[in-house]
Amino acid sequence: MKPTLIRTIISLLFGLLVACIALLATLHQVVEGIDGAKHPASASRIEKIVALVEAYQNDKHTLPDSLYDVSQRNVDDPWGNPLVYEVKEGHYHIASFGADGKPGGVGVDADVTSDNLHSDVIALPLSDVIHRPEAQGVVITAGVSGVLSALLCFGVVRPTALPKSSTRGVILQITLLLLAVSILASFITALHVPSGH
Structure with missing residues (x-):
């Protein structure tokens, strides 16, 4: 498989994972604001x-x-x-x-x-929550965070730059990047949760 294709697949999966983490980290706050009380x-x-x-x-x-x-x-x-x-x-x-x-x-x-x-x-089904107008800001922000994370991953993680025996190095890079980006994306997404006021 071509190295660019591998990087692209890893980056897309990384971006999707970050978007899902950011969305799930803030979704409970959105649910509470949707007739929850x-x-x-x-x-x-x-x-x-x-x-x-x-x-x-x-x-x-x-x-x-x-x-x-x-x-x-x-x-x-x-x-x-x-x-x-x-x-x-x-x-x-x-x-x-x-x-x-x-x-x-x-x-x-x-x-x-x-x-x-x-x-x-x-409990609200996930599909009900993400399609509600109150949740659109959170969904869009999580999606944008995922896209930006995928681009960052594509630029930072380069498996060909490491020796072939250093698969652990690539996994460590991806894990640390995922942790840092997920925390940042969750925080940014949380800022877009409607306050209910």
């Missing part, structure tokens, strides 16, 4: 309503007909949709259907119910 707020609101329903049931020995029987306010979820209250065979169920207001869903559309108040089903 609304699911815990919804769970907290449902938890308070559950306490009110149970107090009503203990006091009146029956379940309320609607949530308005126990609270005149806070019967909507953080997205402005009404909480769903259902009674079947003496058991009740309270739910928020997430950002879309429809049953089911993942990510910001995931349901929060009185049965799964502290569930981890709210």
Whole structure:
């Protein structure tokens, strides 16, 4: 294989790896800014309503007909949709259907119910996060960091400049360069995380 082709492949893989590291290092901050606080707020609101329903049931020995029987306010979820209250065979169920207001869903559309108040089903899929407008600055910055890192790697790492027996030298160069560039790229990408204000 030609030395230039080897350098190009190594550089492209290096750039891709740096872009992925920078993106993954900052993605959790982006996720927290994308309706992330609304699911815990919804769970907290449902938890308070559950306490009110149970107090009503203990006091009146029956379940309320609607949530308005126990609270005149806070019967909507953080997205402005009404909480769903259902009674079947003496058991009740309270739910928020997430950002879309429809049953089911993942990510910001995931349901929060009185049965799964502290569930981890709210995690956003990676594809949802990177396509959100709030994440575009981070994605672009990580990509630019990857391209610049690939160019830097192509210019710095020259396997033909080292003796053939020094494969460890090339691996050490690439590892040290990867460490330094990944830290720098992650820092620069973190500066582009939306603050939520």
